[in-house]
Amino acid sequence: MARMKFLCDAERCIECNSCVTACKNEHEVPWGVNRRRVVTINDGIEKAEKSISVACMHCSDAPCMAVCPVDCFYKTEQGVVLHDKDLCIGCGYCFYACPFGAPQFPQSGAFSMRGKMDKCTFCAGGPEADNSNEERVRYGRNRLAEGKLPACAEMCSTKALLGGDADVLSDIYRERVLRRGKGGEMWGWATAYGRPDAPPAGQQPQAPAAPAPAPGGKS
Amino acid sequence: MSKGKGVMATVVALAAAFTLAGCGERPQVITYKSGTYQGKPDSRPWDNAPFKGDQRAWELALKDRAQTQNEYKRAN
Numbered sequence: 001m002a003r004m005k006f007l008c009d010a011e012r013c014i015e016c017n018s019c020v021t022a023c024k025n026e027h028e029v030p031w032g033v034n035r036r037r038v039v040t041i042n043d044g045i046e047k048a049e050k051s052i053s054v055a056c057m058h059c060s061d062a063p064c065m066a067v068c069p070v071d072c073f074y075k076t077e078q079g080v081v082l083h084d085k086d087l088c089i090g091c092g093y094c095f096y097a098c099p100f101g102a103p104q105f106p107q108s109g110a111f112s113m114r115g116k117m118d119k120c121t122f123c124a125g126g127p128e129a130d131n132s133n134e135e136r137v138r139y140g141r142n143r144l145a146e147g148k149l150p151a152c153a154e155m156c157s158t159k160a161l162l163g164g165d166a167d168v169l170s171d172i173y174r175e176r177v178l179r180r181g182k183g184g185e186m187w188g189w190a191t192a193y194g195r196p197d198a199p200p201a202g203q204q205p206q207a208p209a210a211p212a213p214a215p216g217g218k219s
Numbered sequence: 220m221s222k223g224k225g226v227m228a229t230v231v232a233l234a235a236a237f238t239l240a241g242c243g244e245r246p247q248v249i250t251y252k253s254g255t256y257q258g259k260p261d262s263r264p265w266d267n268a269p270f271k272g273d274q275r276a277w278e279l280a281l282k283d284r285a286q287t288q289n290e291y292k293r294a295n
Binding site for chain 2: 070074084129162
């Protein structure tokens with residue numbers, strides 16, 4: 001069974017924003033709502049500048065699902081976190097809980113009220129009939145039901161942003177890192193999908209053993 | 220047993236009960252628990268026209284598609 005994930009390669013991202021544009025265009029996302037955005041750190045500093053494309057990471061243990069007071073979130077068999085806009089009350093709890101700032105709220109109605117939450121769907125639509133007009137209008141295009149991957153990943157000019165089954169992504173990324181010999185960090189994966197070497201719940205991690213003092217050196 | 224001793228025993232028992240009540244306090248650590256989804260059911264991505272319920276075909280289609288992200292597999 002496929003487990004859908006995103007992986008952004010900071011060594012390759014050139015901040016071209018083609019992922020952002022592809023997402024906006026594919027789903028006709030309204031003005032002011034950004035399902036995906038590119039974040040750059042150390043901007044302008046030589047050899048220290050890094051860019052990352054950020055959207056909903058479809059976390060294994062999604063905090064948005066845990067804090068939603070109306071339980072409008074669900075997770076598909078493929079690990080994609082989706083929500084029902086009929087239930088959403090636009091409270092914004094999910095925005096505060098999300099470590100990636102993924103939930104977006106269009107301003108609607110009088111007094112700039114927050115509308116229903118909108119976020120990346122991994123191009124998997126929502127709880128309407130697949131590829132129906134209703135699904136397209138409310139959640140965007142359902143590319144997954146067409147056998148396609150998210151538009152942002154497929155449109156990425158340098159293939160920095162990878163999307164799809166975790167096993168396949170891991171293989172692609174592993175080969176890439178082995179060839180270039182650096183940049184093996186998988187940004188956001190520990191936060192979104194947990195650390196594989198994390199101790200079971202209730203157990204404290206053991207402190208690493210103190211290194212042996214060098215012979216003749218100061219202790 | 221006299222009436223005074225009975226009252227005293229009751230007071231001591233009540234005091235002990237109230238004093239020990241604090242020992243039963245549980246650590247107040249928030250544990251988040253996802254609720255049960257209350258919305259409409261969603262269909263699976265292979266339950267529509269192109270795949271006609273064939274999960275295997277859908278998975279293979281996505282696997283092939285994912286390899287287009289691997290430039291080492293392309294003809295260079």
